[in-house]
Amino acid sequence: MYCKNCGNPVEQGAAVCTSCGVPVGQGTNYCANCGAQLPPEAAVCMSCGFAANTVQKAPAVPGAKSKMAAGLLGIFLGGYGVHNFYLGYTGKAVAQLSIAIAAIVLSAISCGILIPLAFITPIWGLVEGIMILCGSINTDANGVPLAD
């Protein structure tokens, strides 16, 4: 076990490097496995193949909603606001569902004259579904990033 900050050996189980005082596991200058010096931003140690700086990737947030699921719900069922219910955007979801129901009722009582209204929310949902898949919409209603 080597200090990733200064490259000096540290005892197994030590919390802080005795040479430089940096907490063990912090730093990106040296390989923790063999102590070899690492080039900046190296992901893998060239000397031993040990994964050097994998901790830099943000861990998946527990409870994150699936981007793929939300996008597909928007594309196929977006006319009823299903993707927004899924993501927690309840106000927008209720609006889409209400407009969808109103459009069905209006097109029925108008003998089909107002049937174009029935296309409003499916197109709206489709656009939002694509925006979710493209990453234009990338958080749920609580600001939690969507998982890939």
Ligand SMILES: [Zn+2]
């Ligand atoms: Zn050190």
Ligand SMILES: [Zn+2]
């Ligand atoms: Zn190494």
